Amino acid sequence: MSVAAAQESVIVSTAALTQRFGSTVAIDALDVRIRPGITGLVGANGAGKTTLLSALLGLRPPTSGSATVLGLDPRSQGAALRAKVGFAPERDLLPDEMRAVDFVRHLSQVRGLPRSEARTRASDSLWLVGLGEERTRTLGTMSTGQRQRVKLAQAIASDPELVLLDEPTSGLDPTQRSEMLTLIGEISNEYSVSVVLSSHLLEEVERVCDYIVALDAGRLIADGPIEELVGDGDGITLELVDIAEPAGTVDVVESTLRRGGIEVERVGTTLRLGGVGPDELSDRARDAVADAGARIRRLEARRRTLADLFEASAV
């Protein structure tokens, strides 16, 4: 892809975006580029995810730096931008007396759809998120899972180009969480709606997202396609059985591998090996184990996870 094409495909970019609240730095000189697809905005509570979403929506002018969303400046073109962006906040606060279909219809109208179109699309969106039969129920009678779906429905009802979802699985049990993630993936893939999904649950981001933006205390610690950040690593994990006869086999294997130029990180009876290719690592580990008369409990290619990114940044 040419540089120009790559730039065109960027839907969100920030340049040294900084947001301070008094002496607290919520976002610290953030440079991110988000492409079409599902992007996971991941970080612990207080990492600056919601603040970043607010800045991208133009709800809060940044202290310094700039952002571009769908080619628009959130600061000066916020209203036009928000007409093209759907948003579902984290807070589980909805007007309890309102029927789900009225709630979605009304917000679609506020986002600019004509009344008749808003009514139709409200109903269609609720069907899409699995609440077609429940659409005339009042929000106050719905479960947390259903209310999260209603929030998703209102975010997509006006056919936005981009949807920002702030902790969409908050308060859901594992089954509901799985269903919600499936739904988000389907909406993005089938209807070409880009999604930025904030979450502090790394496994759900890994499961559904194409790209990752990882924040820690307002700083960017990693961003890029998920296959580059997680997946097969450049080493293997060798877990041995601690046996009495012959004794000290784990020590022997470790020292043999070290002498052979292998990078070894030992935790108890587990050796994390690196420094050469995975095939050679496996062969030499197998030979060292055989020579020492040790027994293997587990031998596997090491997999990088999002948790590794955060651990690495903390070091």
Added chain:
Amino acid sequence: MSDTTGTTDLREQVDEADDGAAQILDHRYRPYSGARHGLGGAMRAVIGSSFRFTLGFGRPARHKFLPWLAVVVALVPAIVFVGIATVLDIDLISENILPEYHQYYGFIEAALFFFCGIVVPEILVADRRNGMLPMYLATPLRLWSYLASKAAAVAATLAVITVGPLLFLLVAYTIEGSGPAGPGNWLIVLVRILGSGIAIAATIAAASLAISSLTDRRAFAVIGVILLLLGSQLVTSVLVEVAEMDPRIYAFNLAEMGEALKDRIFGVGPPMLGEDESSPGQRISELSTLFVVAVNVAWVAAGGAVLWWRYRRIEASQ
């Protein structure tokens, strides 16, 4: 096959459909490329929704009772007067048997206070309590357009009470034969009804919204609005009429200032309300029209300023 989530893979549905069972495979959700109404549409949507919300449309019966009670209280005297005018075949207005248009505000006042005190606070407080405010601010609406929409909705709802009964009287008197003489006079009365009704609605709406912005508790907002409307009336009347202090103190009497503006629009003074010049409120006639207009504008501006200041703080905390 039940598709409770709406997320079942379409290929699986097609496979099952091949088994012979009829299936609806269309999720119906489609891209939209039609017109979008922008900020104007957003404001119209909020005004319409708030107007219906205030009058209880689409809400449980308990939310309909109070606003419609206020409307009925404001309208019943007009219906009675029209009935009397229809039964007795004489010019009842000229004979001073029925009230003139500006005099009808005396019948509306109670309903207006009741409406402002009980119903109007809900229009702002509810959005903060139920999470709609941050939802709105994530749409093309900005704070100013949200507040302008809410203020317009409140003013429109109040106008149902301040303008509605008088328009009914105008039309009914005209049909009955007691209306203004000639199209010119008819139009003048119409403009006065609309002007005074909107002016009173705007002044009281601004004050009510300002007080409602100060608390998330509807009960506190209700008490605040009632205290402002009735308390200021009581205190200023005592100071001016009993203690004989400067009548400009009436500037702090929201209700009397609205009434005074209405009288100036209709071109009459307080003595027309009753010939007893010692009755409360008579010294308002000593105030210049410019002063009365300025005070009403100041009330609207002050209410708007409080509202803006308060919501800027709320927005920053969202």
